[in-house]
Amino acid sequence: MTLLGTVLDHRSDQEPFVARISTNPNLPKPMRSTEALLLDDEGDGDYTGFRAVFVRHGDQATTPHIVLPPDLHYLGAEDVVRYNPHTGNFRALYRRSSPNNSLLVTERCNSKCLMCSQPPRDIDDSYVVDALMEAIPLISRATPAMGFTGGEITLLQDRFIGLLRATKNYLPDTRLDVLTNGRLLSYLQYAQKIADVGHPQLILCIPLYSDVDTLHDFVVQAKGAFDQTTRGIINLARVGVATEIRVVIHQQTYKRLPQLAEFIARNFPFVAHVALMGLEMTGFTKANLEALWVDPVDYRSELSEAVEILSCAGLHTSIYNHQLCLLPEYLWAFARQSISDWKNIYMPECDGCSKMRECGGFFASAPLRYSSNIKAFIDEGHRYAVK
Amino acid sequence: MIELPLAKAFSHPDAYASGATYKLLPFRFLRYDEARYLITNLVGEYKLLGTDEFRAFVGHNLATASTLFYDLKGKHFLYDDVSDASLELLATKYRTKQSLLSNFTALHMFVTSLRCDHSCPYCQVSRVSEDRSAFDMTEETASRAIDLMFKSPSPVLKVEFQGGESLLNFGLVKYIVTEVKQRNDGRHLEFVIATNLSPLTDEILEFCREHSILISTSLDGPEELHNTNRPRPGRDSHQRATNGIQRVRDYLGRDRVSALMTTTAKSLTMPREIIDEYLRMGFRSVFLRPISPYGFALKSAAKIGYQTEAFLEFYRTGLDYILELNRQGIPMREEYAAIVLRKMLTPYPTGYVDLQSPSGIGITCISYNYDGDIYASDESRMLAENGDHTFRLGNVHRDTYEDIMASSQLLPMIYDTMAEGTPGCTDCAFQPWCGTDPVFHHATQGDYVGHRPTSEYCAKNMGVFRTLIDLMEGDPHAKTIMRRWAQ
Numbered sequence: 001m002t003l004l005g006t007v008l009d010h011r012s013d014q015e016p017f018v019a020r021i022s023t024n025p026n027l028p029k030p031m032r033s034t035e036a037l038l039l040d041d042e043g044d045g046d047y048t049g050f051r052a053v054f055v056r057h058g059d060q061a062t063t064p065h066i067v068l069p070p071d072l073h074y075l076g077a078e079d080v081v082r083y084n085p086h087t088g089n090f091r092a093l094y095r096r097s098s099p100n101n102s103l104l105v106t107e108r109c110n111s112k113c114l115m116c117s118q119p120p121r122d123i124d125d126s127y128v129v130d131a132l133m134e135a136i137p138l139i140s141r142a143t144p145a146m147g148f149t150g151g152e153i154t155l156l157q158d159r160f161i162g163l164l165r166a167t168k169n170y171l172p173d174t175r176l177d178v179l180t181n182g183r184l185l186s187y188l189q190y191a192q193k194i195a196d197v198g199h200p201q202l203i204l205c206i207p208l209y210s211d212v213d214t215l216h217d218f219v220v221q222a223k224g225a226f227d228q229t230t231r232g233i234i235n236l237a238r239v240g241v242a243t244e245i246r247v248v249i250h251q252q253t254y255k256r257l258p259q260l261a262e263f264i265a266r267n268f269p270f271v272a273h274v275a276l277m278g279l280e281m282t283g284f285t286k287a288n289l290e291a292l293w294v295d296p297v298d299y300r301s302e303l304s305e306a307v308e309i310l311s312c313a314g315l316h317t318s319i320y321n322h323q324l325c326l327l328p329e330y331l332w333a334f335a336r337q338s339i340s341d342w343k344n345i346y347m348p349e350c351d352g353c354s355k356m357r358e359c360g361g362f363f364a365s366a367p368l369r370y371s372s373n374i375k376a377f378i379d380e381g382h383r384y385a386v387k
Numbered sequence: 388m389i390e391l392p393l394a395k396a397f398s399h400p401d402a403y404a405s406g407a408t409y410k411l412l413p414f415r416f417l418r419y420d421e422a423r424y425l426i427t428n429l430v431g432e433y434k435l436l437g438t439d440e441f442r443a444f445v446g447h448n449l450a451t452a453s454t455l456f457y458d459l460k461g462k463h464f465l466y467d468d469v470s471d472a473s474l475e476l477l478a479t480k481y482r483t484k485q486s487l488l489s490n491f492t493a494l495h496m497f498v499t500s501l502r503c504d505h506s507c508p509y510c511q512v513s514r515v516s517e518d519r520s521a522f523d524m525t526e527e528t529a530s531r532a533i534d535l536m537f538k539s540p541s542p543v544l545k546v547e548f549q550g551g552e553s554l555l556n557f558g559l560v561k562y563i564v565t566e567v568k569q570r571n572d573g574r575h576l577e578f579v580i581a582t583n584l585s586p587l588t589d590e591i592l593e594f595c596r597e598h599s600i601l602i603s604t605s606l607d608g609p610e611e612l613h614n615t616n617r618p619r620p621g622r623d624s625h626q627r628a629t630n631g632i633q634r635v636r637d638y639l640g641r642d643r644v645s646a647l648m649t650t651t652a653k654s655l656t657m658p659r660e661i662i663d664e665y666l667r668m669g670f671r672s673v674f675l676r677p678i679s680p681y682g683f684a685l686k687s688a689a690k691i692g693y694q695t696e697a698f699l700e701f702y703r704t705g706l707d708y709i710l711e712l713n714r715q716g717i718p719m720r721e722e723y724a725a726i727v728l729r730k731m732l733t734p735y736p737t738g739y740v741d742l743q744s745p746s747g748i749g750i751t752c753i754s755y756n757y758d759g760d761i762y763a764s765d766e767s768r769m770l771a772e773n774g775d776h777t778f779r780l781g782n783v784h785r786d787t788y789e790d791i792m793a794s795s796q797l798l799p800m801i802y803d804t805m806a807e808g809t810p811g812c813t814d815c816a817f818q819p820w821c822g823t824d825p826v827f828h829h830a831t832q833g834d835y836v837g838h839r840p841t842s843e844y845c846a847k848n849m850g851v852f853r854t855l856i857d858l859m860e861g862d863p864h865a866k867t868i869m870r871r872w873a874q
Contacts, residue, residue, distance in 0.1 A: 112396075112397070114393070114397060210461075211457075211460075211461030212457045212460050212461055213460070213469045213470040213472075214400075214403050214404050214405055214469055215400075215403075215457070217403040217469070218398075218399075218400045218402070218403040221397060221398060223402075223403060223469075224469075224470070226469075226470055226472070227469070227470035227471070227472045228472075230470075230472045230475075230476060231472050231475060234472075234475060234476065234479055252391075256457065256461075259457070259458065259461050260461075262461075262462075263461050265733070266430075266432060266480065266733075266734055267476045267479070267480065267734070269733070269734055269735070284394070284397075287393075287394035287396075287397075288392070288393050288394055288397065290392035291391040291392045291393050308867060308870070309870065312867070312870035312871050312873070312874060313733065313870075313874065314874050
């Protein structure tokens, strides 16, 4: 989802660093201190001044450069990476070519959602924020949108505010989506601090799984979470920070989708967006699969009613991670292709489907369990009789 | 105990469940029919409960893991120790619902002339007279009224020209628009001319285009009905109105003209024909409005009046037809239903003066009569034309803004008639959707508060609320259509 971690063979005494990839070996020397040169093969130019030199092809035993394994060959100019030469740990923090840059800021969390795709770890990972603070000034200013994800970003407290300031100062034209459970935003002062940053394009994306406190608390496995999250949403409205509500649909949430939609329309009519999302077969979902899985065709009526309630209330509403063949046609207008470019796949049942270009397909993790109702749209009208 | 196939590290629903007890949040109820109770919370969210369900709810005997318990919790009828954020959410919704109050008076009506070329029996005030000096507002009067209007703290000022026939004094309309724009201190301005369209000229249209002025006119239905309701020399009111509507659209744009209808006894049998006429004229909404019991309408009551039940039957037939049109894919909306549905289905307030509590008189709208007298609403100056000056708040030439708003009888009238406290309303389940109308009750029952069991205001609104609930509860498709209207 976020930090692609790989362990390289290379080791040295050099300190861990964050650098931007350059593919220009002739880059003027004064510009090299923030850059890591990426070459296909070992060259013999003057590479002094670069933070590091990465090569796609070479023998680590003989070359002074850092050799990248094939699964990192996609890296290109203006990507931003972190490398720890002591451990060989390499991470791509930002990819210039991806429209979905989502930066993991911490793995710590104060909830433990049944279907978490990024299971939390209680570790000191504050070095990640250090790296991001270095990375943000290196990220292309032309990036249209970017996200922070976790873990729970608000656990960083003032360091989250620092990240917001950095993105505002270095990436003022970039929309920033921040995933948070909103629980700590029940402290109005903290919500106010976020507002005070004055980020021009900030939206906080907050999951809400039920209109009923106990049912939401169960899904996120935290007593009092509903209370805190709903207060957090109200506080954000109070201080003028835009919010999106995210609902993951599964066996424990689908039955009250219409009531949840009404609850949102009544209590949070100010939210900028409501996203109704399908289950991703990863993280804790795998462990709790039998308690979570429901075939999307079995909640078509609840989903339809929820979308109708939200859209009639004038709320911008999207359906994520749902294949078109599982949705009634009048919901297609709400379905978005939301799965990251490098994550989506199609099933054998999709072969020959005429709607593949409009359909978001599946997460790469989906083969574990997916609907038995997937079927290709065969568009007879567009078949050419070439034979 | 609910056992789910969860991994070991996870807790089961019981670990997060409510205890056996719960607390009630403020709500009102009424016996809806033989088998059901209607309950509404502080902000107008509602639910119909079976008698046994209702008894269990109020008796604190609901099972706290039941669907009904969840429904009532989600709609803020009850809460328990798990979370009290509902109190904050309710408070936020209540403030939202009353948010227009803090803006104060937004709608300012200027009666530019009482003269009119029509002699409609339901009209309260118009005079067929050539005497300009007696019934036209002067620039001096208008100028003072504009001064007073800008004393209102409202960020939006809506200037509506009323009559008589407002355009018979078009010179003054021009003067007021120009002056208001010149004196504007940063408010958002809107201008509306209420007119029967018969004096419409290209000059007027050009002026409306230049200043983005909206037109509001009267269309009572098909030609014969309209001309009977709205007599004028030549019996050509309908033709003038429909031609005028077309000209306004051609000149200013499709949505720059709206129309209102008044239901007379003759209209009662013709709901479909009236709606068809609105369709024929390209309107996408119609406001099925009962006759107002003011002014000349009171005197003509025997001829053109009717009982509330007859109006409700007309209303229901019309509404059914409009829903049927929607089912065919023809978008059409009934405006009164839309106002009420907004109160039922959204957290937002409406600016509709006659359905507010506290009453909107003076504090939502105010009327400057041609002679400089100031009235608390359009209806109250109509009463005045029949000699009842109860709602006259002062005169633009003699009184200050502070006198008019704070020292007149206005504030007591508003306090005393708040539905939250008046007999019959205070505990009525319909109250969050309803309002209070001191002018109506003064006119029909002789006191501001009125007597609910015999109030036609009460009977009409209760009838409309029940009609809308019946439709939404009985027909999911109707509910979809009505959800759209509410927005």
